[in-house]
Amino acid sequence: MNQRKPFIKDQYACIKSGWETIGDQRFYSRSGYETDVACWLEYQRKKGEIDLWCHEPFRIDFPIARSKGYIVDFVCYKIIDGEKRIVRMIEVKGQIKKSDFTKIKRLKKYYPEYFKVFCYVCNGSYIDVIRHELKVNHVVDIKEIKNYQSFFRSQIGYKPT
Numbered sequence: 001m002n003q004r005k006p007f008i009k010d011q012y013a014c015i016k017s018g019w020e021t022i023g024d025q026r027f028y029s030r031s032g033y034e035t036d037v038a039c040w041l042e043y044q045r046k047k048g049e050i051d052l053w054c055h056e057p058f059r060i061d062f063p064i065a066r067s068k069g070y071i072v073d074f075v076c077y078k079i080i081d082g083e084k085r086i087v088r089m090i091e092v093k094g095q096i097k098k099s100d101f102t103k104i105k106r107l108k109k110y111y112p113e114y115f116k117v118f119c120y121v122c123n124g125s126y127i128d129v130i131r132h133e134l135k136v137n138h139v140v141d142i143k144e145i146k147n148y149q150s151f152f153r154s155q156i157g158y159k160p161t
Contacts (some may be wrong), residue, residue: 022158027055033092034073036145037121039152041074041090046156050087052077060114062106070103072118089114092121094142096130104134121145 007146016032017029023042029035034055041053053076061069076088092099108115119128130136152158 023156025053025055029055031092031094033094033121033142036142036149036152037074037090039149039156039158040145041048041076042158044076044154050076051079052084060107060111062110064106067106070107082093086114086117088117088119088138090119090121092142093126094123096122096126101134104130104136108135 011067017030017036017151018028020027020029020035022035022038023045025038027038029038038053038055041050044050045053052091053073053074056071057075059069061067062074072089073092074088074090075086076090077084078087079085091100091104104118104120107118115139118136119140120136121140121142122130124141124143127139127141130139
């Protein structure tokens, strides 16, 4: 007989979705993880490490039939000589599916300039796979961001909506 797993209070904390306003950005967050990463990016913006961050600003189309393209979660910019330049592209995932691997492989193959600045924020159990199988250089464990969640939120004056 199939038994249900006992409900753990924090188990589904990352599933919170809804409209968020962080800094001067208003966006639809698909998870609490995305909200945490947005707070982290706003903190970096206030410190001057990046000049601007955007949530899902554009779609990357792959030159393949039947490809849906790829919308990266966050893009960070620096203003250099009056021009916006992408310095980081961030994908946030709690769980990784086969289709996610395919998108990263295609990004690496067709857009190596984007892959160079690509950062994956995910559950720690996936880090080795992403680093070694997909050769992603910048991988962040979501727990590192969650550990500083209250600090980032206090520094940017975030109030949950």
